[in-house]
Amino acid sequence: MKEKNLTVIEHIDEIRKRLIVIVVFFVIAVIGSFFLAKPIIHFLQDRAGNVDFHAFTVVDPIVIYLKVIVFLAIVLISPVIMYQFWSFVSPGLHETERRATLSYIPYAFLLFIGGIAFSYFVLLPFAMNFMMNLSADLDIQQTIGINEYFTFLFQILIPFGIVFQLPIVLLFLSRLGILDPKLLAKFRKYSYFGLFVIAAFITPPDIMSHLLVTVPLFILYEISILISKVGYRKYLKAEKKRKLEEVKAEQQRQIDEVMSKLNK
Numbered sequence: 001m002k003e004k005n006l007t008v009i010e011h012i013d014e015i016r017k018r019l020i021v022i023v024v025f026f027v028i029a030v031i032g033s034f035f036l037a038k039p040i041i042h043f044l045q046d047r048a049g050n051v052d053f054h055a056f057t058v059v060d061p062i063v064i065y066l067k068v069i070v071f072l073a074i075v076l077i078s079p080v081i082m083y084q085f086w087s088f089v090s091p092g093l094h095e096t097e098r099r100a101t102l103s104y105i106p107y108a109f110l111l112f113i114g115g116i117a118f119s120y121f122v123l124l125p126f127a128m129n130f131m132m133n134l135s136a137d138l139d140i141q142q143t144i145g146i147n148e149y150f151t152f153l154f155q156i157l158i159p160f161g162i163v164f165q166l167p168i169v170l171l172f173l174s175r176l177g178i179l180d181p182k183l184l185a186k187f188r189k190y191s192y193f194g195l196f197v198i199a200a201f202i203t204p205p206d207i208m209s210h211l212l213v214t215v216p217l218f219i220l221y222e223i224s225i226l227i228s229k230v231g232y233r234k235y236l237k238a239e240k241k242r243k244l245e246e247v248k249a250e251q252q253r254q255i256d257e258v259m260s261k262l263n264k
Contacts, residue, residue: 010053013125015088015180018084018085018087018088021080021084022077022080022081022084025077025080026073026074026077026111029072029073029076029077030069030073032073032076033068033069033072033073033076034069035071036072037065037068037072038065039188040068040072041064042094043066043203044068044120044153045146045149047120047121047124047125048124048128048144048149049127051128051144051149052144053144053145053146053149054143054144054145054146055145055146055147056145056147057147058080060145060146060147063147064146064147064150066080067150067151067154068150071154071157071158075112075113075116075161077108078109078112079105079106082105082108082109086101086102086105090102093108093176094238094242096238097124100174100175100234101172101175104171104172107168108165108168111164111165111168112161112164112165112178113161113168114164114258115160115161115162115163115164115165116157116158116160116161118160118161118164118216119156119160120156122212123156123160123212124153124156124215124257126212127156163198163217163220164220166220166221166224167223167224167227170184170224170225170227170228171224171227171228171230171231172231173228174226174229174231174232174235175231175232175234176235176238177232177235177236179232180232181225181228181229181230181232184221184224184225184228185225188221188225191221192218192221195214195217195218195221196214198217199213199214199217212246228249
């Protein structure tokens with residue numbers, strides 16, 4: 001492992017440098033997102049179906065515009081954020097671990113996009129239909145505010161983008177030897193309960209939407225166990241190789257010491 005003992009001040013300075021890079025890319029992404037926001041807003045509205053949106057305050061349109069710009073910017077720079085996090089922790093990793101974990105970033109980004117896509121194309125229509133049908137059953141005429149709609153939308157999209165990072169997170173921890181996949185299997189029922197509760201928080205209160213979210217989360221967890229097993233096997237193999245190299249290096253050092261004494 002590459003040793004790099006940093007003081008608290010040096011750690012803070014390193015974090016500051018990483019944050020500056022993220023902020024610079026964020027500003028660039030915000031500028032680019034300014035031109036993409038309008039078509040994205042129309043696209044996100046279309047998924048709601050035949051719904052008339054209303055602005056309840058004068059500033060609602062600009063608030064929505066800014067929310068979408070920030071959301072797009074965060075999505076666009078998410079690989080940069082992941083890379084900066086990796087760069088911060090990589091000095092404490094072995095060379096093989098650094099190469100392996102760096103390759104996870106593209107997959108993490110794809111999973112983040114996959115989680116957003118799943119919630120938008122699958123969950124959102126069910127959520128909207130449930131709300132509309134419930135309003136009709138209760139003889140309630142819904143007047144949907146555009147700001148409220150986008151707030152609700154982001155509350156669904158962002159958590160799923162994060163939850164879909166589960167396989168990469170567990171693979172990362174297993175690859176570093178921090179997490180043993182056997183524990184994931186051993187505590188499966190507790191994990192299922194936790195995922196069940198999470199699904200209840202991020203879905204509308206109907207059984208169909210809940211199952212629509214819970215089942216994929218369970219599948220995602222099982223996939224995570226399988227993937228983490230692969231990562232843990234690679235960790236054990238790398239550790240075995242490293243220890244063998246250390247033994248050979250120690251033996252060579254002892255031989256050199258003996259030869260040096262004989263030469264004297």
